Amino acid sequence: MKSLPTLLGGIEAGGTKFNCALGVAPDQILERASFATTTPADTLEAVHRFFQHAQTRHGTLSALGIACFGPVDLDPSSPTYGFITNTPKAHWSNTDILGGLTDRLGVPAAFDTDVNGSALGEGTLGAARGLDDYLYVTIGTGIGAGVVANGRPIKGAMHPEVGHLLVPRDAERDPFPGACPFHGDCIEGLAAGPALEKRWGQKAETFSPDHPAWELQAEYLATLCWNLTVTYSPQRIILGGGVMGQAHLFPRIHEHFQRIRQGYPCGRAASTAHTYIVPPGLAGRSGEAGALLMARAALPASHTASAAM
Ligand code: ADP
Ligand code: ZN
Numbered sequence: 001m002k003s004l005p006t007l008l009g010g011i012e013a014g015g016t017k018f019n020c021a022l023g024v025a026p027d028q029i030l031e032r033a034s035f036a037t038t039t040p041a042d043t044l045e046a047v048h049r050f051f052q053h054a055q056t057r058h059g060t061l062s063a064l065g066i067a068c069f070g071p072v073d074l075d076p077s078s079p080t081y082g083f084i085t086n087t088p089k090a091h092w093s094n095t096d097i098l099g100g101l102t103d104r105l106g107v108p109a110a111f112d113t114d115v116n117g118s119a120l121g122e123g124t125l126g127a128a129r130g131l132d133d134y135l136y137v138t139i140g141t142g143i144g145a146g147v148v149a150n151g152r153p154i155k156g157a158m159h160p161e162v163g164h165l166l167v168p169r170d171a172e173r174d175p176f177p178g179a180c181p182f183h184g185d186c187i188e189g190l191a192a193g194p195a196l197e198k199r200w201g202q203k204a205e206t207f208s209p210d211h212p213a214w215e216l217q218a219e220y221l222a223t224l225c226w227n228l229t230v231t232y233s234p235q236r237i238i239l240g241g242g243v244m245g246q247a248h249l250f251p252r253i254h255e256h257f258q259r260i261r262q263g264y265p266c267g268r269a270a271s272t273a274h275t276y277i278v279p280p281g282l283a284g285r286s287g288e289a290g291a292l293l294m295a296r297a298a299l300p301a302s303h304t305a306s307a308a309m
Contacts, residue, residue, distance in 0.1 A: 065294025124293055135147050179192070
């Protein structure tokens with residue numbers, strides 16, 4: 001008798017929306033849905049209901065992968081493991097994401113940062129396939145990076161928070177003091193979606209390609225890529241997130257990156273900017289794919305043979 005396929009759940013928990021998927025594999029999604037990130041009670045309830053209803057149609061879920069915006073607690077021995085800790089996002093500080101979802105769904109779950117989830121998706125199926133050293137950077141509601149070194153995401157004492165790197169700002173050219181509640185003009189305070197909206201008075205998705213915002217944005221992001229290059233020495237940097245929906249940013253970032261590099265030798269990969277700083281290979285699906293791969297890794301041993309992808 002043919003056994004039923006193992007069902008996996010993936011949640012890409014972002015500061016704007018929670019994307020949920022139920023599937024057999026990253027390329028075999030049976031159902032997906034998206035819910036606004038409002039309050040923990042409402043959003044987690046909506047996610048829970050989605051999986052409950054989806055299970056009545058497709059069968060019982062075997063494991064969950066949660067790739068979550070942060071900062072988050074990734075230490076399994078900590079009493080707040082699986083929590084969003086101290087976030088500037090209203091209502092979400094000290095929220096038990098992992099427990100809030102697994103208590104009710106009753107399945108084993110893997111928990112990681114949103115960007116580590118996307119990095120896993122891109123490393124397995126997207127623009128970083130075959131690479132051991134790469135970064136997935138999101139430029140969306142915030143800026144953050146999943147840093148993969150020697151084939152593993154760097155965790156450190158907490159997890160890297162590259163969005164709060166400081167970058168030079170010419171106050172005459174850019175008088176905007178930045179939007180980060182902690183630092184003002186860190187890279188997230190200067191170049192994440194909300195910073196663009198605050199500086200220019202309209203949402204970034206409404207700017208035309210020749211808006212002056214973009215040249216400044218490309219310079220800031222090229223500076224970020226340079227700092228990441230000399231810190232982590234990756235083979236590739238993937239730039240994703242809502243703001244990078246502006247594809248015209250890439251050639252501008254490449255140009256500024258080469259200007260900043262000044263011919264400095266930082267390896268063959270970084271010397272050809274257009275193959276080094278790239279968009280995601282999974283266009284908008286990196287996080288979903290990563291979350292499902294995380295779920296697969298969380299499966300009990302009895303399931304892993306039938307869930308091979
Ligand atoms: P999240 O960070 O919640 O995962 P996104 O990556 O979609 O969500 O980022 C949302 C931010 O990106 C918002 O600040 C929005 O204004 C901005 N954004 C979304 N789409 C675009 C676009 N096409 N061009 C520029 N900015 C965008
Ligand atoms: Zn900051």
